[in-house]
Amino acid sequence: MSESISQAPAPEVAATGLPGGAAEAPAPRKRNEFVYYGLRNPKLLFGLTVETLLVLAAIIAPFFAKYAPLTTTNIPIQHPGGTFWLGTDLNGYDMYSQLSNGLRESYLIGALGAAFATAVGLVIGFLAGWRGGWLDEILQLITNVLVMIPSLVLLIVIGSYLTSRSILFEGAFIGLTTWPWVARAVRAQTFSLRSREYVDLARLSGKRPVSIIVKEIAPNMASYLFLVVILLFGSSMLIAASYDFLGLGPSQTVSLGYMMNQAANNSALFYHMWWVFIPPGAVLALMVVALLIANVGLDEVFNPKLRES
Amino acid sequence: MRRYLSRKIITYVVAFFIGVTVDWALPHFMPGDPIQGMLAKYNVANTAGYQALYAQFQASYGLNVSLWQQYLNFWHGVLSGDFGQSIFAQGATVSSLIFSAMPYTVALLVPAVLLSYVLGNRLGAAAARRKVLDNSVLPLGYVLQAIPYPWLALVVVYLFGPLWHLFPTSLGYDQGLVPHFDWRFISSAIDHWFLPFLTVFLVSLGGWAIGMRNLVIYELENDSSRYLRALGSSERVVRRYAYRNASLPQLSGLALQLGVVIGGNIVTEVAFQYPGLGNLIFKAIGAQDYFLLQGIFIFIVIGVLLANFIIDLVFVSVDPRTRLSMQGAAA
Numbered sequence: 015m016s017e018s019i020s021q022a023p024a025p026e027v028a029a030t031g032l033p034g035g036a037a038e039a040p041a042p043r044k045r046n047e048f049v050y051y052g053l054r055n056p057k058l059l060f061g062l063t064v065e066t067l068l069v070l071a072a073i074i075a076p077f078f079a080k081y082a083p084l085t086t087t088n089i090p091i092q093h094p095g096g097t098f099w100l101g102t103d104l105n106g107y108d109m110y111s112q113l114s115n116g117l118r119e120s121y122l123i124g125a126l127g128a129a130f131a132t133a134v135g136l137v138i139g140f141l142a143g144w145r146g147g148w149l150d151e152i153l154q155l156i157t158n159v160l161v162m163i164p165s166l167v168l169l170i171v172i173g174s175y176l177t178s179r180s181i182l183f184e185g186a187f188i189g190l191t192t193w194p195w196v197a198r199a200v201r202a203q204t205f206s207l208r209s210r211e212y213v214d215l216a217r218l219s220g221k222r223p224v225s226i227i228v229k230e231i232a233p234n235m236a237s238y239l240f241l242v243v244i245l246l247f248g249s250s251m252l253i254a255a256s257y258d259f260l261g262l263g264p265s266q267t268v269s270l271g272y273m274m275n276q277a278a279n280n281s282a283l284f285y286h287m288w289w290v291f292i293p294p295g296a297v298l299a300l301m302v303v304a305l306l307i308a309n310v311g312l313d314e315v316f317n318p319k320l321r322e323s
Numbered sequence: 324m325r326r327y328l329s330r331k332i333i334t335y336v337v338a339f340f341i342g343v344t345v346d347w348a349l350p351h352f353m354p355g356d357p358i359q360g361m362l363a364k365y366n367v368a369n370t371a372g373y374q375a376l377y378a379q380f381q382a383s384y385g386l387n388v389s390l391w392q393q394y395l396n397f398w399h400g401v402l403s404g405d406f407g408q409s410i411f412a413q414g415a416t417v418s419s420l421i422f423s424a425m426p427y428t429v430a431l432l433v434p435a436v437l438l439s440y441v442l443g444n445r446l447g448a449a450a451a452r453r454k455v456l457d458n459s460v461l462p463l464g465y466v467l468q469a470i471p472y473p474w475l476a477l478v479v480v481y482l483f484g485p486l487w488h489l490f491p492t493s494l495g496y497d498q499g500l501v502p503h504f505d506w507r508f509i510s511s512a513i514d515h516w517f518l519p520f521l522t523v524f525l526v527s528l529g530g531w532a533i534g535m536r537n538l539v540i541y542e543l544e545n546d547s548s549r550y551l552r553a554l555g556s557s558e559r560v561v562r563r564y565a566y567r568n569a570s571l572p573q574l575s576g577l578a579l580q581l582g583v584v585i586g587g588n589i590v591t592e593v594a595f596q597y598p599g600l601g602n603l604i605f606k607a608i609g610a611q612d613y614f615l616l617q618g619i620f621i622f623i624v625i626g627v628l629l630a631n632f633i634i635d636l637v638f639v640s641v642d643p644r645t646r647l648s649m650q651g652a653a654a
Contacts (some may be wrong), residue, residue, distance in 0.1 A: 159338040161579055162631060163345075166586030167604065167623050171349055171616050174608045252471050256590045259473035260605065274473045278594060283481045291481070295474025302469035 051315045058315060061308025068301055072121050075114035083111040083268040094289050101289040104280040109273075113293050116270040120251045120298060123185050123269070127250025130189020132243050135196020140227050142197070143204025154201075157194040165191035165253075169262055178265040184257060188250045199242050203235040237316040241309055248305040255298055270294040327645040331635050335628045342624040346617050347397040351390065358386070406618035411610030417618035420603060425622070427495050428599035430516060432588050435523035440577055443531025448566050450532070451539035460532055467529025472587045476522050476594035483518055491515050495598040519595045523588055527580075534576060538569035571642055578634045581627050 052058055081087050086106040087098075094101040100109035142153040169187055173179065207213060208231065216226045232239075257263050258271025259278075277283070277291035358380045367373040381387045384407070385396055400406060406417035450460035484492035496502070497511045542548060542565035551561045589601030596602060600619055607615040639645045 155334060155337060158334050159341055162334075162338045162582060162624075162627050163342060164582040164585045164623050164627060166582075166589055167620050168345070170589075170604055170608060171346070171620050174611060174613070174616060175349065248469070252469075253586075255471040256473055256586060259471075259590060260593060261608075271471070271473065274471075274477060278473075278477060283477065283485055286485060288481075291474075291477050295471050295477065298471050298474065299466065299469045302471075303465050306465045306469055 048315055052312075055311040055315055057307050058311025061304045061306075061311055064300065064304035065308060068117065068297075068304065069121065071114070072117040076111070076118055079108065079111035079114055081108035081111050083108070083115045084266070091285070091287065100293060101287075103276065103282060103287065103290045104285070107276075109290060109293065112268045112273055113270075113297065115268045116273055116294060117297060117301075119181065119264075119267060119269040120254065120301065122181060123188070123254040124247045124251040126182065126185025127188035127192065127254070128243050128247040130186050131193040131196050131246050131250070132189075132239075134190065134193040136200055136239075138193065139197040139200025140204055140231075143201040144208060144223060144227060144231075146205075150201075153197070157197050160191065161194045163191075166256065166260075169257060170260070173262045179263070181264045181267060184254060184264050185250070188253050188257075192246060192249065192253070195246065196239075196242055200235070200239065203238060204231055207231045207234055237312075241313055241316070244305055244309045244312070248302040251298060252302060255295075270298045324639055324646040327639065328635065331632070335632065338628060339624065343398065343401055343621060344394075346620045346624075347394055350613050350617070351393075358384070401621055406621070407614045409615045410612040411606060411615070417615050420615060421600065421618055421622050424598060424600050424603045427597060428588065428592070428601065431519055431523060431592070431597065431599060432584070435520050435588075436527065436577075436584055439524045439527035440531055440573075443528045444535045444566075444570070444573060446528075447532035447535025447537075448539045448562070448569070451536045451565075452543055457536070461536065464529040464533040464536070467525060468533065470526065472522075472526055472590040473594060475526055476519075476591050479518055479522050480594065490518050492518060493596040515597070519591050519597045522591050522595075523584070526587055527584060530580070531573065535569060535573055538572055539565050542566075542568045571638075574634060574638055574641070578631050581630055585623060585627065 084107070087102060087108055088106045089098070089102055090104050090106040092098045092102040094109075098108055098110065100113055102108055138153050138157065142150040142157075165187075168191070172187075176183075204227075213226060213230050216230050221229075254263065254269065255271035255274070258269045259275045261275055263269055263272055263275075271294075273294040274291060277287075277294075280290075282290040358377060362373065362376060362380065365376070367376055378387070385393060388396070404418050406421075409415050409417050409420055412420055446460055447464070450457045480492040483490045491497070491514055493515075495512060495515050496508060497515075502508060539562070543561065545565075545568075547568075548561050548565055551564060552558075588599075589604060591597070592599045592601030593605045600623065604616065604619050606612075607619065
């Protein structure tokens with residue numbers, strides 16, 4: 015652990031320069047401090063390393079697949095081995111091909127869901143927090159109502175009428191039902207920041223509200239917001255897995271949730287075909303655990319109070 | 324207190340109104356014609372017969388009046404608990420199907436949510452700022468938080484079913500039994516209940532533990548805690564106050580998480596073929612039983628609103644600020 019190091023006053027130590035910190039030398043001191051603590055935070059390093067490896071796998075691994083994910087090889091129930099690296103299922107689908115493509119899709123859904131949620135949440139949160147008054151009341155009401163409507167059930171009702179669904183639809187649906195988490199965070203932060211003196215000063219100097227929000231308020235919550243977005247990224251992937259498991263996922267694509275759905279429907283458990291149902295969930299759990307741990311690490315880097323004494 | 328509760332009640336009324344309206348609007352404005360879908364099953368060849376049947380179906384589902392009238396009729400149905408006939412279970416009303424499934428869901432959800440909340444909070448509070456415990460609770464909490472619901476269900480089914488043969492892994496009671504108040508049925512029901520309960524319990528546990536740990540750490544660094552220590556209070560007393568303060572955000576978190584927990588419950592029920600509302604929804608999708616879907620949606624919304632209201636009442640009793648009409652209660 016970095017107990018002893020983190021007690022040293024940050025700017026001084028950062029100035030003496032370690033490889034990572036020195037490379038960033040021209041950057042402002044603040045960033046230097048984050049890099050300094052970031053490189054010494056085992057949680058952040060562990061999370062980042064695992065996540066980077068998994069992202070690389072998601073990009074590269076599908077190219078090595080010898081079979082298409084949704085075309086059967088007609089060779090069922092193969093244990094993992096030389097020909098089928100991760101085996102095949104009851105219907106002869108190649109698990110390596112499905113897993114690598116599913117990994118890619120999971121990241122895609124995570125990014126889409128987080129992007130939609132952040133976009134809507136930022137707008138609503140800034141509006142409510144900046145304007146206050148009746149607009150705030152109404153936006154808060156909408157936020158609170160949306161939180162109470164169970165989104166999975168809503169998706170089931172909507173999904174039952176749609177004959178085909180795209181990845182974009184799933185990402186958008188997840189984003190449009192999870193934005194309240196962003197909006198709440200942004201609203202609360204805006205609320206506390208908008209009465210600061212430097213914001214008053216910006217207002218007095220005749221800046222437009224949008225530029226005050228972008229230049230004065232947003233940068234002060236950027237690190238906090240970043241953490242919220244990371245959590246949303248992870249939860250979007252988990253939510254998508256549940257949707258896909260219930261058969262409500264995108265049509266004609268392979269995802270980790272779809273693999274679990276197929277495993278359950280094709281008696282993989284009953285036939286002890288562990289290579290069919292263990293990998294998709296284990297990989298997804300690893301993806302999310304790494305995100306969560308990196309998130310805690312980042313929190314400690316951004317927030318001096320949390321650095322362990 | 325009145326101000327706090329009345330604000331909340333306005334939110335509930337609006338939520339209920341929006342829930343019912345969305346529930347009504349979806350089938351009407353979604354692409355596709357459910358009646359055509361249903362009639363496709365009957366394979367009517369001659370046109371006149373088809374039209375007669377179509378009109379008959381339209382009338383029996385109340386779709387031959389103006390949209391506005393249909394909307395009012397829907398409200399009337401909701402308020403009188405009449406959601407019409409189910410399509411897939413012929414002869415059964417939607418309400419009767421829902422009421423026979425509900426006990427299973429409640430029996431699963433309520434103990435799992437309460438137990439994971441209480442235990443998770445205790446665990447997290449105990450782990451805060453205690454190296455040894457923290458190093459085991461924290462990683463475990465992250466893993467539990469990161470495990471996908473459906474996967475945990477699959478793994479639990481596999482371990483306790485095909486691998487170890489310890490518990491039944493599907494249905495709500497042994498086949499051949501009839502739901503009845505006797506020991507044989509109850510013991511069989513408990514046997515079937517245990518694994519789905521364990522799954523829902525486990526997935527929620529990690530989140531509560533981590534949340535409480537972080538909150539208690541934050542509280543222990545607070546000025547009020549410093550002041551207590553300066554007065555010479557024992558660490559036990561300081562921790563007790565920290566715990567009480569940290570319980571408030573956790574409680575509002577419980578209200579916020581309900582929708583998520585219900586989603587997880589549905590997934591779990593489907594994985595275990597447990598005969599609750601989640602499984603009923605799943606069957607309704609398969610059979611394109613729109614009336615049943617509509618009914619279950621409203622029921623779940625009502626359930627969430629009721630649970631929120633109960634949490635509000637608890638909040639009023641534990642957070643004095645809500646009683647004194649000060650701002651309080653961020654939820």
